[in-house]
Amino acid sequence: MDFDYSPRTQALRARLQRFMEDHIYPHEPTYHAELAAHTAAGKRWTPLPLIDQLKEKARAEGLWNLFLPRDSAEIAGVNGTDWGGAGLTNQEYAPLAEIMGRVPWASEVFNCSAPDTGNMETIARYGSAEHRAQWLRPLLEGKIRSAFAMTEPDVASSDATNIATRIERARGQTGENYLINGRKWWTSGAGDPRCAIYIVMGKTDPEAARHSQQSMVLVPANTPGITVMRALTVMGYDDAPHGHMEVDFKDVRVPASNILLGEGRGFEIAQGRLGPGRIHHCMRLIGQAERALEYMCRRASTRVAFGKPVAAQTVTQERIAEARCQIDMARLLTLKAAWMMDTVGNKVAQTEIAMIKVVAPSMACQVIDWAMQVHGGGGLSQDFPLAYSWANARTLRFADGPDEVHRNAIAKWELGKYAPVTKAVEPPVTRGC
Amino acid sequence: MDFDYSPRTQALRARLQRFMEDHIYPHEPTYHAELAAHTAAGKRWTPLPLIDQLKEKARAEGLWNLFLPRDSAEIAGVNGTDWGGAGLTNQEYAPLAEIMGRVPWASEVFNCSAPDTGNMETIARYGSAEHRAQWLRPLLEGKIRSAFAMTEPDVASSDATNIATRIERARGQTGENYLINGRKWWTSGAGDPRCAIYIVMGKTDPEAARHSQQSMVLVPANTPGITVMRALTVMGYDDAPHGHMEVDFKDVRVPASNILLGEGRGFEIAQGRLGPGRIHHCMRLIGQAERALEYMCRRASTRVAFGKPVAAQTVTQERIAEARCQIDMARLLTLKAAWMMDTVGNKVAQTEIAMIKVVAPSMACQVIDWAMQVHGGGGLSQDFPLAYSWANARTLRFADGPDEVHRNAIAKWELGKYAPVTKAVEPPVTRGC
Amino acid sequence: MDFDYSPRTQALRARLQRFMEDHIYPHEPTYHAELAAHTAAGKRWTPLPLIDQLKEKARAEGLWNLFLPRDSAEIAGVNGTDWGGAGLTNQEYAPLAEIMGRVPWASEVFNCSAPDTGNMETIARYGSAEHRAQWLRPLLEGKIRSAFAMTEPDVASSDATNIATRIERARGQTGENYLINGRKWWTSGAGDPRCAIYIVMGKTDPEAARHSQQSMVLVPANTPGITVMRALTVMGYDDAPHGHMEVDFKDVRVPASNILLGEGRGFEIAQGRLGPGRIHHCMRLIGQAERALEYMCRRASTRVAFGKPVAAQTVTQERIAEARCQIDMARLLTLKAAWMMDTVGNKVAQTEIAMIKVVAPSMACQVIDWAMQVHGGGGLSQDFPLAYSWANARTLRFADGPDEVHRNAIAKWELGKYAPVTKAVEPPVTRGC
Amino acid sequence: MDFDYSPRTQALRARLQRFMEDHIYPHEPTYHAELAAHTAAGKRWTPLPLIDQLKEKARAEGLWNLFLPRDSAEIAGVNGTDWGGAGLTNQEYAPLAEIMGRVPWASEVFNCSAPDTGNMETIARYGSAEHRAQWLRPLLEGKIRSAFAMTEPDVASSDATNIATRIERARGQTGENYLINGRKWWTSGAGDPRCAIYIVMGKTDPEAARHSQQSMVLVPANTPGITVMRALTVMGYDDAPHGHMEVDFKDVRVPASNILLGEGRGFEIAQGRLGPGRIHHCMRLIGQAERALEYMCRRASTRVAFGKPVAAQTVTQERIAEARCQIDMARLLTLKAAWMMDTVGNKVAQTEIAMIKVVAPSMACQVIDWAMQVHGGGGLSQDFPLAYSWANARTLRFADGPDEVHRNAIAKWELGKYAPVTKAVEPPVTRGC
Structure with a gap:
């Protein structure tokens, strides 16, 4: 058992974090300003120049299509091209998705945003050579988008x-x-x-x-x-x-x-498509939750009420501690699910994937909600990324299937362990700790 | 002890419910259509004709300024006028506020919407004759608004x-x-x-x-x-x-x-102003929660997944039952707080008011969230009133003081019961069951 | 609407509270000492002398069989006897049951303990004259017990x-x-x-x-x-x-x-029997929760950690406030259910009864658990009544039907409001606020 | 990153599981029978023969003192002896503690029960040669016990x-x-x-x-x-x-x-002693929770109410799924904490240790409580290990410091990340994912 990221992952994380600090966080106001300007000009549904500029930078730095697994890249024949990704495993990509997830619009800069990622992977794996030539190539190059x-x-x-x-x-x-x-x-x-x-x-x-x-x-x-x-x-x-x-x-x-x-074969493709997509969503949610916790800590440390910083109240400390615990546990479970996909395949890993699909969105909603509460009215407004972040996390309790459906699947798998052997239930597979 | 509404309240509830059925619910699409038309025409910040039409109707039917207590009306010298309200107690008005609260924009139709209600009451009680002539009269007539x-x-x-x-x-x-x-x-x-x-x-x-x-x-x-x-x-x-x-x-x-x-005297006015305002907010939240539960039941009864209506799942039933319990308890506590204001005054009732201020918004958020979940993606969209309703309920966990501040006040009152007598803490007053 | 106890209830509450202060609380150690002595003497399953002494006192003071409703007493022909109870309604008895519930063994002192109360009521209402002569009379006199x-x-x-x-x-x-x-x-x-x-x-x-x-x-x-x-x-x-x-x-x-x-007719009797029994259980639970909150406040006020009383921590205050809110709401709902039984009958009141059956035990478990936590290890031990109280409250999440069964019943009633009229579902009845 | 147990751990787990199946589970009734017989004979505070017999077996199979880390064994000079343990790391021992934890009295059989483990480690590390000769040796041989x-x-x-x-x-x-x-x-x-x-x-x-x-x-x-x-x-x-x-x-x-x-130096020893002890407690709690989940699944699958197995109710499935998620996350966090202790030392790992100390007992209480609920009244009785298990898990929300104290420590560490640099706060250290 080893909880360290591989040297390769660590290096990529460092490069990505630097990119975020240099090019993403400083441009969060730019993003909103451009969108507001577009809206005022009656062209709300128009791509933002900022994103195009940043995409160029990210691609130039090799932070491009990191989501695409080596085997999909091989099938698609884009291995080795500068748009073919870095050939990462799910476990290697996951911590990068977390970092991108800290800013809602950042993934697109790295050509790693949903639903394009899932669509690219789908065409790569299930499309014909013609499909790939016509649609996958421009998608991988970030020239078109998809739905x-x-x-x-x-x-x-x-x-x-x-x-x-x-x-x-x-x-x-x-x-x-x-x-x-x-x-x-x-x-x-x-x-x-x-x-x-x-x-x-x-x-x-x-x-x-x-x-x-x-x-x-x-x-x-x-x-x-x-x-x-x-x-x-x-x-x-x-x-x-x-x-x-x-x-x-x-x-x-x-x-x-x-x-x-x-x-x-549509159901089969849907199943194959959803595994990696869920890992990506969950890791981005963990990034969102981390950022909300950062906002919560900073605000609580600087806001004074009734004679002391809000951070000095044990009721605040309790939530910060719970947030830290919940985030870390959700991350570990998500990384384990990614590791299982890499080692035993998406099919065997499906219960773990269902588990993170249930856990991560609710955890993120809770952490962000606590962060909003520390911000008072501002927490619900456009002045902080929290309200939008909550809305985003909340949708993921439906998207790709509501919590309830996933919980039932997990329960059936668990109950299957104790089912009479005569039942033709596939015995549950477990790996790792 | 008697849990029945008075005959007068029952009559007013019936009239108000009929008005809602005749004029409010059928016009919910109209409201959104007018707002959308205004927005498209570049005049988003313009009052809607619908509201003005309905205000006239409501006033004509005597469903007007119901929020204004008899004693405030007397002080303001508007008793007996057709804009002076019906001279209701807090306990009588509360169940009417609940009904109005079922549709977010409905209260204004009855000239009963925040912050005007609080402002009118403030001017009525704490304003001079000149203030009342200049500002209260047009506010009570619904001709101007306030902040x-x-x-x-x-x-x-x-x-x-x-x-x-x-x-x-x-x-x-x-x-x-x-x-x-x-x-x-x-x-x-x-x-x-x-x-x-x-x-x-x-x-x-x-x-x-x-x-x-x-x-x-x-x-x-x-x-x-x-x-x-x-x-x-x-x-x-x-x-x-x-x-x-x-x-x-x-x-x-x-x-x-x-x-x-x-x-x-500003703090003193704020304290006096907030009591009734909180009762109103809480009753409207209860109305919102009731409506969300209605949506939840209807949707769960008609939406079929995996071979049966969602309402047949015990996981759905559990939430519906919890919602019913939580709503009914919050209503009872709010009505008791209103009754205490009427019988022993706002000051003695302040702990009960703090309690409902803590209880009602969280309850409403939870019930609405369950309702959203039953609606799938639609629950977060403009197709149902749930998402907006949640946002509204969520703000009330900050507005007029965050939950945390109210909880501390309640706790101090409770701890005061056991404080050594030497402490100059006012002994807590309790009334009723 | 009126949230005050009737003068008669208030008088009985005062007398009962005095009895508790004079005879019950001071003898809590006696109770445990007698039981320990019995155990040491190999006669653990022997009635305690203390209880017999106190029963005599309670009966002498007319605090006896208060649970028995006037109509049952009439049917049983014990009206007017000194063992026939005081002819209280459910609503009048409920706040007395709460007070008795503060000490687990106190109800027996007043001949008001389960399962005797339910058994007496059952024999009174459904038994023959012979049954009543043979069994009801000695039960009402506290000479025998039943199961x-x-x-x-x-x-x-x-x-x-x-x-x-x-x-x-x-x-x-x-x-x-x-x-x-x-x-x-x-x-x-x-x-x-x-x-x-x-x-x-x-x-x-x-x-x-x-x-x-x-x-x-x-x-x-x-x-x-x-x-x-x-x-x-x-x-x-x-x-x-x-x-x-x-x-x-x-x-x-x-x-x-x-x-x-x-x-x-067994099912029918069970249904009839359970209504009042559940009200009693719930009111006793509310008494237990009140006492736990009192212990929590006293302990938190006197225990010092890290330089200040535990009560000065907002994390403690938050729980005290939540406890106060939850207790008061559960009490109101229970009293409303009692009032409905009195005014529209046990059958119509069955949903409200199911609601308190779900709400009160979980509320009590939560409040007592918080109180235990403030007491550290002692909270789980024999030195405080909390651990036993928790165990008792926990059983009431099963006894008379588990939470899950009651929640389903509540949900079906709620869903019935929106069922197509063709369905032969009895329309739900509501009364009061 | 690698979530697999090492081959050595896997081998030990397999041996330990076999021992549990052969010697522990079949003797659970024996344990209670011997204790009951002792009690009846007036010698309740007497060691049970069963435990002594099983200790001999466990020691013969080398499943003995597995808790003792190699470095402590070296300091104590018992490395290589047959009572010196297997020289495991915290990470290697943790999954074994989980298995032992499935039966409350099992750890003693392997000479791995609290408080002896902590006491042995304390004497090994902080005791003099004389202390070790006099007290550590007989403790390691299971001849005496300690407090x-x-x-x-x-x-x-x-x-x-x-x-x-x-x-x-x-x-x-x-x-x-x-x-x-x-x-x-x-x-x-x-x-x-x-x-x-x-x-x-x-x-x-x-x-x-x-x-x-x-x-x-x-x-x-x-x-x-x-x-x-x-x-x-x-x-x-x-x-x-x-x-x-x-x-x-x-x-x-x-x-x-x-x-x-x-x-x-007492405080310093306490701190050093508590780290491994907490890991052991948490892993045993995870074992307890796993066993409760097994009981929950088996009972729900076989108990029929209202025409179908309780396991077919989605309300049951929801809890089973949540239990699986919560258990797996708590295990991952605990193993990560163990891994950190092994790689960066107990001092740096203290926040992670505080985190599991907060997470594991509450998780276990929740899972066991759900399992009790599925068992109806039986769940609280002596017929299933659940009630005792809950009591045990509940104490661990106090033992070694209450949740509240640990949460505050975690929060201060988290807040420290954003503290002004001038403050002499040690910068938080993080390792791993």
């Missing part, structure tokens, strides 16, 4: 059999193609004008077995029949220029070759 | 000795006056163009005894030297057209007669 | 259809009788040698409708075939000389006339 | 400056010696007749600097003036034959050579 259209407004989408969007095979004038009809929402990133490609989940065969009904297709954003209806807000935030959009697909036609992996 | 400028960005304002705004007596060309300098924020309502009058708290004598340093003055909104700097957001909401504003006071001059009650 | 045999070790007894004990009608040499076979546990009071009568729940017809399978019979404790197997411990406490016993019924025969109300 | 007398009934002992016991240097007839006067309680193990030696903490110089007032001396249990007053109960358990005793020291005289390390 993932899965959740639907009318059904509980955590149950994949509820998905109502239809992807029907049809013979059109241009040969074999798929006809897509349905309504999606929470299609994050679809508000960005650079968003060029959607991965759309729908049902090709509603009569098939439970987990073989769904398929995924690549749908260019400019395909006729797609309408971006509106931006959803998250606790009052619209997340412009990125956005969480409601999107209508009406008789949208794409060539049959746009399918990923094959008909009926 | 309360107390909290400051640079200090922990829950400790009144921290207040830095200066109100200095000066002799000007126009006679005796006060010169005001300072910075306020969370001045709610100051974004509304109809806001005509501020009550400003500041220090007239920083060297006086701890609670005699502060005074309150009436400051017309158009007095030179006042600059509304910006709107603060609460989570991502700006609460337009009402707004929570940061306001700068630079060499603002008002006649000496604008002082309320006298120099050094 | 209630319902829970079984082998099944989840909160689901009454699980009950496995059989009560079979048979023709014996002595005429028509019932043959009882089964195993019960948590038969509280069966350890006391004065326990003369059991009320036993079992199935007379396992094939009948779900809630008509069960019956209740009176079984004299000395009937052949009854074996008291052992005392169960509660967190290490055996509750001698009262005890929670496991009892075996093997071919136990009683006359057919010993049935209460009739065959198949 | 640690630190906590006092009259003061908040978590603040070492409160300690009132006096250790005064005096010249007696037998040469230089120390005279000890004071009252201790929670002297665990002093009830065992084999307890031969006490380590007593007291003040040699009440006027010295805050942390130099205290000293520790070795006091043979049979020294005149020592009176074991009584056994304290924990909840209702007396922990016979081990016991938590109140002990009076009246003019107790020991040779001056019995002092450990020197006058004024």
Whole structure:
């Protein structure tokens, strides 16, 4: 057992931290100023110049596509290119994602932001050579962006059999193609004008077995029949220029070759896609929580009420101590999940992944909420990153499945240890401490 | 002991509920549509026509100024007028405030919204005949609005000795006056163009005894030297057209007669003002929580996941049951506090008021959060009133003093029961069950 | 609405409080000394002389059988006798039960302790004249004690259809009788040698409708075939000389006339019996919590660590304040439930009863746990009443049905408000605030 | 980073698990039967034959003194002996302590039970050769037992400056010696007749600097003036034959050579002693929690209520999942703390040690409480190990300092990161992830 980061990770952490200090933290006001200026000029849904400038810098420093695992890079044939990432394991990337997560918009600077990361990995692993040439390359170079259209407004989408969007095979004038009809929402990133490609989940065969009904297709954003209806807000935030959009697909036609992996493989891709995505989310949440704790400590140390600093009150100290404990435990569990993915594979690691998916967002909400409380009214306002951070953490108690669904999965795995052997339940696998 | 509402309260509740059903709930979309239209037209900070129409209706039906207690109405000489309220006790008004609280913007329709209610009561009780003629009458008629400028960005304002705004007596060309300098924020309502009058708290004598340093003055909104700097957001909401504003006071001059009650009486007024205000806030929070529970039940009953309605899951049932228990207990405690104010006065009731101030916002946050979770992503969006409602409830864990300050006050009162008799601690008073 | 106790209740509270101060609190050490002496003398399961002496005093002062409602006393024909109680309503008795609950063994002194109270009420309401003459009279006079045999070790007894004990009608040499076979546990009071009568729940017809399978019979404790197997411990406490016993019924025969109300009415009696019993339990828990809070305040005020009293730490103050809030809210809810029982009947009040059953034990556990923590190691020891009190409160999260079952019932009632009208769900009834 | 146990640890875990399955679990009823027989025979405070038999077996299998670190064994000169332990690091021993912790009395079988482990380590590191010869050797061989007398009934002992016991240097007839006067309680193990030696903490110089007032001396249990007053109960358990005793020291005289390390070094020894002890406690708590979770799963799977197993209720699943998450996180944090002790020393690791001291007992209490709830009344009784286990876990929220004291220490360390550099606060050290 060894709790130290590898020398390579330590070096990358140091470089990334320096980049944050030199280029990200000092530009937090710039970010908001540019967005405000865009809004005032009636172009709220426009990429910010700041991000483009910083992307160039980050790429030049090799802090680019760090999320992409070596094996995916190999499959995609981008190993060794300067856009192919550093070939890190999940365990090596995780502490870097934490650092990026300290500032909500920072990941994009390193081409490491959701949903692009998950989409790139999906195309890398499940796309054809053509898909990779057309969509993966520009995504890896940060020239376009992408969206993932899965959740639907009318059904509980955590149950994949509820998905109502239809992807029907049809013979059109241009040969074999798929006809897509349905309504999606929470299609994050679809508000960005650079968003060029959607991965759309729908049902090709509603009569098939439970987990073989769904398929995924690549749908260019400019395909006729797609309408971006509106931006959803998250606790009052619209997340412009990125956005969480409601999107209508009406008789949208794409060539049959746009399918990923094959008909009926959509659920399988979703499962494969979500593991690393959850690790990334959780590590970013840990970064958010660390930053909130830093704000809490600084504020409590300097704000005086009733004759002494708020930090001198044991009620404050109690929360700071609990925050430190909760953060450290969540980090350890997330790193262990990453290590399991690296050593025994995403499938075996799925319970650990479910566990961090349950633990990290609630922990972050709690820590940030304590930090807000120490800030008084200011904590809820635009003057500190806390309120936005809370809203972001709160969404992750739904995104990729609500807590309740993950808890049930964990419990079934646990109960399976004591099930009568006659039941055809796969015996749970454990690794490590 | 009798837990029934009086016949008079029951009749008023029935009338108010009918008004909500006829005129408020059906117009919730209208409200958002008008605000969106205003925003698109570049006039976000403009009162909505809908509200004005509904105010007329409410006044016509006698559902107007219900918040104003009989004794305040008498002092103000508006008893018997059609704008003088119905002469209700706190206990009678409380359940009406709960009903209004179910829709965030509804209270204004009945001229019962903060901070106007507190300001009207303050002027009624502590203002001169001139103050009442000039400001109270138009406020009671709903023709102007008002703001309360107390909290400051640079200090922990829950400790009144921290207040830095200066109100200095000066002799000007126009006679005796006060010169005001300072910075306020969370001045709610100051974004509304109809806001005509501020009550400003500041220090007239920083060297006086701890609670005699502060005074309150009436400051017309158009007095030179006042600059509304910006709107603060609460989570991502700006609460337009009402707004929570940061306001700068630079060499603002008002006649000496604008002082309320006298120099050094500011803390005393604040204490007197806050009791009823807290009851109102808490009852509205209970209304918000009730509505969230209604949303939770309806959604859980109709949303199907993994083969059955979400309401059939015991994990959902557990939360619904806890919500029902927590809401009912908070309501009972709030009504008891109101009853104590009516029977033994605001001063003796202060511990009970502190208790509900601690209990109700946290309860509402928890119930609304559960409701959001049942709604999936939608729960955080503009499609349901839950996210905004949570943001509103969350602010009330700071507004009028953070939870921590109130808890300490309650604890000191409790510990005082066992203090050695030699200590000059006032013995705690209890009433009722 | 009126939160004051009636003058009559206030007078009784004053008399009871004086009795506690004069006779109960000063004898807490006596109680433990007598029990220790008995134990040393090998007679642990023997009634304590102290209790008998105090019972005489209490009866002489008219603080006797206060639990028995006027209508039950009338049915039983004991109205006006000096053992017939004071004819109080639930609402009037509740605050008295709270005071008695402050010392775990005090209720017996006033002939108001479980399970005798429930058994007396059951015999009063559902027993025949013969039952009342034989068993109720000596119980009301405090000459014998009784036990209630319902829970079984082998099944989840909160689901009454699980009950496995059989009560079979048979023709014996002595005429028509019932043959009882089964195993019960948590038969509280069966350890006391004065326990003369059991009320036993079992199935007379396992094939009948779900809630008509069960019956209740009176079984004299000395009937052949009854074996008291052992005392169960509660967190290490055996509750001698009262005890929670496991009892075996093997071919136990009683006359057919010993049935209460009739065959198949057992579930109905259980429901009727449990309402008042739960109110009593909850009020006693509130008394326990109040006393724990008193211990917490006294200890925190006098114990010095790191240079100041523990009470000066805001972390202590926070808990004291929360305890005060939680206790007061639980009391209000319990009193409201009692008031509903009095005004609309136990059946309509069942949701409120379920609510307090969920709320009060958890509240008490929390408050007592905080109090223990302030006492350091001593808090868990025999030197303070806290540890025993916690154990007692903890059992009440199971007794009369676990929290989970009650929460589900509350939730179903709440969800029923929004059910489609076609469903034959009884519309929920609400009363009061 | 590597989350796998080392091959050596894995091998020891496998051997230990086999021993538990072969010799411990099957004898749990034996243990209780022997204790019951002793009690019936009036010799409750007598060692159990079972333990002696199993100790022989464990020692024969080399599962003996595993707790003793290699460096301590070296200092003590017992390296290589068959009673010198296996020379494990904290990290290697921790997972073994977890397994032993699954059964409350199991650690003694392996000569790894508190307070002997701490006392042995203390004598090994801080004792003279004579101390080691006289007391350490028989302790390591399991021939005698020992006690640690630190906590006092009259003061908040978590603040070492409160300690009132006096250790005064005096010249007696037998040469230089120390005279000890004071009252201790929670002297665990002093009830065992084999307890031969006490380590007593007291003040040699009440006027010295805050942390130099205290000293520790070795006091043979049979020294005149020592009176074991009584056994304290924990909840209702007396922990016979081990016991938590109140002990009076009246003019107790020991040779001056019995002092450990020197006058004024008591606080320093206490600090050094507590680190490993806390790790052991926490790992045993994790073992307890694991076993409770196993009981919870088995019971929930087999107990049927309202037509389905309790395990099918999502409310049960939610708790099982949370238990799994909380246990795994607490284990990771504890192992990290152990790893830090091994790599950077106990002093640097003190914040991590404080963190697990806060986290593990509360986690265990929560998990065990959930498990009790699933067991209904049985969960609180002697029929399952849960109630005793909860009592044990609850004491560890006080033992070695209450949660509150540890949380304050963690918070001060965290706040220190942001303190102005001028402050002479030692900069916090962090290692690992």
